[in-house]
Amino acid sequence: MDETATAPHPLRDCRTLWELTDRRARLTPHRPALLQGERRLTFGELRGRAERVAAGLYARGVRPGSTVAWQLPTRIETVVLTLALARLGAVQSPVIPFYREREMGFALRASGAEHVAVPGVWRGYDHTALAERLGARGVFPAYEGLPEADPATLPPPPADGEAVRWLYWTSGTTSDPKGVRHTDRSLIAGGTCLADALRLTHADVGSIAFPFAHVGGADYLVMLLVLGVPALLVEHFALPEALPEYRRHGVTVAGGSTAFYSLFLAAQRERPGEPLIPTLRLLAGGGAPKPPELYHAVVRELGCALLHGYGMTEVPMITMGSPDDTDAQRATTEGRPPRGMEIRIAPDGEVLLRGEAVCQGYLDPAQTAESFDPDGFLHTGDLGHLTDSGHLVLTGRLKDIIIRKGETISAQEIEELLHTLPAIADAAVIGLPDPERGERVCAVVEQPPGAPPLTLAEVTAQLRARGLAPHKLPERLEVLDALPRNAALRKVLKYRLRERFAPD
Known part of the structure; x- marks a missing residue:
């Protein structure tokens, strides 16, 4: 008898990603799992193909514990490769496909990847050539046909869900990425x-x-x-x-x-x-x-x-x-936080986290020591508070606090008001060094197509009308065609704005 989608509890206790894949395929083998263009893969087909690819990778020398970097777009083959590596118990190092020499090179060096999967030429860019320029080992194209072989040649699937098998890279809101260590669990x-x-x-x-x-x-x-x-x-x-x-x-x-x-x-x-x-x-x-x-x-x-x-x-x-x-x-x-996620608000308002979904620290032990307190709570760098109902309200980031003439100003508060102005499509607020004030408030905005050009006076007048305190009003306005963003979830890269508009 098939369980309903609203009751995930039968699979909650899976120790590894492969165990979860296997149990789902046995429960609903014919239900569609992945859709893309004309293609459709059921959960049973997804499991079967992933296991054949795991055998093909094993024949190429990928072993349990091998580190495999992959820089692939969102395709069915990417998911198949992910699950194949999970079946083998390899360590995966996913890299956003829009990243180039700096980020990809950092990931390859820091992870010590022994194999690298690339899409070949994707959207006009040769990722195989990039990997080879960076001296990557074991480069293979994922989209000219993933290797397949008889699953009977495979060793047993991994059983330890607490082993670190994932190396993710912070998404680029700072200039240097961190290698984040995750487990299947x-x-x-x-x-x-x-x-x-x-x-x-x-x-x-x-x-x-x-x-x-x-x-x-x-x-x-x-x-x-x-x-x-x-x-x-x-x-x-x-x-x-x-x-x-x-x-x-x-x-x-x-x-x-x-x-x-x-x-x-x-x-x-x-x-x-x-x-x-x-x-x-x-x-x-x-x-x-x-x-x-x-x-x-x-x-x-x-x-x-x-x-x-x-x-x-x-x-x-x-x-x-x-x-x-x-x-x-x-x-x-x-x-609100889910069951098992602990949120602690530090005296300075920083959000601290502890729970099973929290990573196992960073590749750099010094970064781990700096980011976790003695009780095992992760320092997020975000500021916020919990309501009486247990909901979390974020009020900004430690680095987004602007100190102007000794007064603390939240960049997020101003950004939320800027988003209410019809002539602004998106906005970021940063603090810029100022010899007299300490920092001055700078608003950097995008305008929607066809909007009349904005002036600082118009912006400050509208913010005053919305109740913003005078000492929080922007003292500088910059209008860009597009705010700089990272390639993952399109977060605004404020460090680039600070670099661009800071005085020489």
């Missing part, structure tokens, strides 16, 4: 919590439109395996180009991050009165603050629910909005 814990929070049913069709190499890829994959629901894979997310695929497969759950919500909303505004995706009922994601105004606009104009969460490379699932939350809670908080 930490990823399963995060993905299971996501499954519990979103409460998808077997009528739902999810979607992965962000790079699968992001930690959110494994998080989402675990959710699919736990619930037994399918997902559309979108190799390159762009609107309106991707919309036919969403409609064709009847996607009911979309999203990825705050930037994705804004893109869907902008596409909807291009066709008012016509449902963008007729089957869409939910946008969900995390990875960046969500302005309350954006929440209300999405619900009002797209006609769907929006559940936003809080996660990071180190902890893919920290909090998540719930269908049981009120509109106000969904708009102004990041949701």
